[in-house]
Amino acid sequence: MKIGVIGDDFTGSGDIANTLAKAGARTVQYVGIPSADLTRAIDAAVIALKTRSSDVRDAVAQSRQACRWLVANGAEQIVFKYCSTFDSTPQGNIGPVAQALLEELDAPLTLVCPAFPANRRTLYNGHLFVGDRLLSESGMENHPLTPMTDPDIRRWLSRQTQLKVGHLALESLRSGAAEADLSLARRNDEKLIVADAISNDDLIELGKIARSHRLVTGGSGIAMGLPGNFGIVPAPENRPQFTGGNGPGFILSGSCSSATRRQIAFYGSSHRSMRLDAAEALDPAAAVAHCLDFLVSHQDEGPLVYSTAEPSEVASAQERYGRDRLATSFETIFAELAAKAVAAGFRRLVVAGGETSGAVASAFGVAALEVGPEIDTGVPVLILDGEPRLAFALKSGNFGADDFFERALDMLKGDAR
Numbered sequence: 379m380k381i382g383v384i385g386d387d388f389t390g391s392g393d394i395a396n397t398l399a400k401a402g403a404r405t406v407q408y409v410g411i412p413s414a415d416l417t418r419a420i421d422a423a424v425i426a427l428k429t430r431s432s433d434v435r436d437a438v439a440q441s442r443q444a445c446r447w448l449v450a451n452g453a454e455q456i457v458f459k460y461c462s463t464f465d466s467t468p469q470g471n472i473g474p475v476a477q478a479l480l481e482e483l484d485a486p487l488t489l490v491c492p493a494f495p496a497n498r499r500t501l502y503n504g505h506l507f508v509g510d511r512l513l514s515e516s517g518m519e520n521h522p523l524t525p526m527t528d529p530d531i532r533r534w535l536s537r538q539t540q541l542k543v544g545h546l547a548l549e550s551l552r553s554g555a556a557e558a559d560l561s562l563a564r565r566n567d568e569k570l571i572v573a574d575a576i577s578n579d580d581l582i583e584l585g586k587i588a589r590s591h592r593l594v595t596g597g598s599g600i601a602m603g604l605p606g607n608f609g610i611v612p613a614p615e616n617r618p619q620f621t622g623g624n625g626p627g628f629i630l631s632g633s634c635s636s637a638t639r640r641q642i643a644f645y646g647s648s649h650r651s652m653r654l655d656a657a658e659a660l661d662p663a664a665a666v667a668h669c670l671d672f673l674v675s676h677q678d679e680g681p682l683v684y685s686t687a688e689p690s691e692v693a694s695a696q697e698r699y700g701r702d703r704l705a706t707s708f709e710t711i712f713a714e715l716a717a718k719a720v721a722a723g724f725r726r727l728v729v730a731g732g733e734t735s736g737a738v739a740s741a742f743g744v745a746a747l748e749v750g751p752e753i754d755t756g757v758p759v760l761i762l763d764g765e766p767r768l769a770f771a772l773k774s775g776n777f778g779a780d781d782f783f784e785r786a787l788d789m790l791k792g793d794a795r
């Protein structure tokens with residue numbers, strides 16, 4: 379293994395696994411930290427954690443442990459993958475985890491670059507944009523768990539850590555001055571270098587600059603230029619043969635992001651769907667039974683169960699019942715529902731939302747997922763080649779076109795469809 383990735387959520391881990399596979403790296407995604415050592419030849423391993431919204435100490439401890447497993451299994455470079463919208467709170471977890479990994483790897487500094495231009499997330503003058511909007515006006519300011527109210531990534535990061543935060547400006551990158559500027563940053567004891575990037579070429583250039591870095595941090599885009607440093611080149615035959623999930627499929631959504639809300643409206647206008655509301659979520663056992671009944675009754679129609687709601691509804695439900703209590707209830711319901719639906723014969727699972735996907739995928743235990751073809755930018759098919767064989771589409775909240783759900787269910791059937 380050359381590249382070891384620690385992903386702070388499951389959809390994001392699939393996103394970077396997809397980027398690495400497209401760059402030619404033989405890539406496996408693990409659900410949690412493997413208990414056994416690696417026994418197969420791969421170029422990259424992605425360990426999907428569910429630490430984006432967890433307690434800071436827990437996120438740090440799990441990330442350190444993942445890092446140790448990756449290094450012990452040969453990783454020469456560690457990538458810490460977080461969201462292209464930098465999802466975090468003023469307490470963490472991006473800063474504290476990056477700090478712990480710098481210590482773990484005895485590295486002098488690391489790049490911090492969430493940019494993902496293919497999905498319209500760009501970083502300029504240290505500020506993060508989603509399309510033509512600043513992050514804090516993009517809808518992300520309403521996120522149920524990590525509202526992003528400041529687009530200046532340098533300032534946001536500085537609230538999370540005591541480490542010195544630096545900045546690598548686009549002009550420096552494009553004029554060939556980046557390596558000299560990084561040496562200067564190192565002499566100034568700057569540890570976390572927020573790096574501008576507004577195009578794939580910028581990310582590939584940053585990847586080259588990071589060739590000797592033990593730690594790289596960013597969105598999935600930062601991985602585009604990394605495999606090339608190890609002589610890995612894109613080769614379509616490195617993509618695994620794709621046999622999908624042979625059985626009915628369903629969709630679960632706990633994402634309240636704008637793209638998901640559009641996808642729910644689009645799919646729900648022509649398919650069976652069921653909304654799970656906050657009051658119902660407080661009795662998880664009853665909710666699971668009710669939703670399972672719905673899924674099974676419509677098993678050949680691609681049924682959709684969602685808790686997705688408008689920001690104002692989320693805010694009032696959180697005020698009434700408590701943010702964490704609601705998130706935990708919904709995640710418990712979706713995880714148990716998925717396990718029971720698979721026991722009832724479902725084989726294709728489309729899940730919207732990073733936290734939601736983490737809960738659902740974890741219901742199937744620590745496992746290795748094969749990376750299949752890309753459904754939409756940043757969302758690959760993931761295969762759990764177990765008994766039974768399952769095909770997953772774990773969709774980031776703000777990824778995917780309006781017709782994502784229908785296409786994903788179809789693609790999960792595999793080449794035999």
Ligand SMILES: Nc1ncnc2c1ncn2[C@@H]1O[C@H](COP(=O)(O)OP(=O)(O)O)[C@@H](O)[C@H]1O
Nearest residue numbers: 522632633635685687705708731732733734775
């Ligand atoms: N109706 C709702 N009210 C409050 N919280 C909700 C509701 N629906 C889902 N949630 C919670 O909001 C969080 C959404 O996060 P996530 O699944 O990561 O979606 P995204 O990828 O869009 O960020 C989850 O923890 C989920 O349980």
Ligand SMILES: O=C(O)[C@@H](O)C(=O)COP(=O)(O)O
Nearest residue numbers: 389390393461462732774775
């Ligand atoms: O970088 C990204 O935007 C994604 O890979 C990602 O992490 C999205 O997270 P969620 O929106 O919470 O699914």
